[in-house]
Amino acid sequence: NAGVTQTPKFQVLKTGQSMTLQCAQDMNHEYMSWYRQDPGMGLRLIHYSVGAGITDQGEVPNGYNVSRSTTEDFPLRLLSAAPSQTSVYFCASRGGGQHNSPLHFGNGTRLTVT
């Protein structure tokens, strides 16, 4: 199993550009989520999904869009990048119906918006 795969590892965008961060998992996990990590702050939830076709907002959803057309994939879209979206982004998944199962994290995407 590859686990949770995130691409790209690094990305630089200009203000106003759009892009998609990719996240895929091969563990048949129902729950997938996106977080951003900023200096001096804990990981913050952007969006999450409890299964294919179901998505919901987390703590900081503004400026981001998600979809979950398959169990495996959970892409995060930045619609019009802003410098405030400069951050490290992590995708994570866990087995569905198991609220207390551990999260499996991708390796992160470091995004800089100039």
Add this chain to the structure above:
Amino acid sequence: KNEVEQSPQNLTAQEGEFITINCSYSVGISALHWLQQHPGGGIVSLFMLSSGKKKHGRLIATINIQEKHSSLHITASHPRDSAVYICAVRSTGSQGNLIFGKGTKLSVKP
């Protein structure tokens, strides 16, 4: 006030020392997680616990539900233990989402 507080924020230890990292939370929880983030950035789950104590190698995690407090202990610390340790809680009724602490940065000197 943050719902999950960790202390200390930064910790420097000599190789071989016993290390304790603390986590306090203010919400009702169904589980508490300890995570490790390596200098390269990857995050791995160390422990998930809802009561008592768990041990894995030189790592021990304890939780006191009544006091809303958890500790992560590292015995015989080693430079390879240098990382950021993150506490996260799954609050009851949260649809399974985690609330994260800000992390404790540990540096173990040889």
